Amino acid sequence: MKLYIKHMVGQKCKDKVNETLINLGMPYVCVDLGMIETPEDINLVQKNILKGKLQDLGFDLLDSKKHILIENIKSAVIQMVHQYGGQHKEKHSDYLSRNLGYDYTYMSNTFSQQKKMTLQQFIILQKVEKIKELLLYDELNLAEIAVKLNYSSVAHLSNQFKKNTGFSPSDYKKMNLKRKENLENL
Known part of the structure; x- marks a missing residue:
């Protein structure tokens, strides 16, 4: 069961x-x-x-079957973005349809009705969280992060990041490095 x-x-x-x-x-x-x-x-x-x-x-x-589907979608997106990163090159819609066995349009409409945001917005929010994480690790530059997360360009990644956080990736990174230095000086 x-x-x-x-x-x-x-x-x-x-x-x-x-x-x-x-x-x-x-x-x-x-x-x-x-x-x-x-x-x-x-x-x-x-x-x-x-x-x-x-x-x-x-x-x-x-x-509820719809609630179960929403949670399955969220888990699949989290897994797609946070665990697999850029290891798969297929479109998000193809990945979700293949892994969950539903038509992407149906999943997207159900998600939007239940969560009051589009499925694409949720995917973008997860990608932004992953970018934050990768910026803090400081192991990859922006071009490498863009490739890892299947962005078409660094500019596209930067625009999406700024739209969702209010900061450019470089400003976000500087802000957190300052915060880290301040905590170390306590």
Whole structure:
């Protein structure tokens, strides 16, 4: 049985859900972003207990098919941007359709109705977060980041970054280097 969970965004979330399942003595096959797979169906009492424990951690157990689809889309986008980076060269729409088994237009419309932002806006926001992360690591220059995240040019990356953060990538990097120096001087 697959159970879908809202608000799982990283390894720490997966670890907390793993720990919760162990503490409840609930057998499971795997825990992944936004999903738990159990070897067999769980009854309503078990489901309600699990739901309560997950809510205590800030997660929600999903019941609606649309909510499940939205969480699957969000998990796939996060995985596409943050884990794979630029390792895949296919269009976002092709990647999501192939991985989730739905027509991109249907997913995009459903996402927009539920989240009050377009799917493309969500992808851009995730890419901007990844750019911030890569700028702080200071291992790649802007041209390398643009290639890694499949931007057509450094100018396109810079424009998108500034539109979403209010800062150019170089200003953002300088600001955070100053902040880091100030924290080191405390």
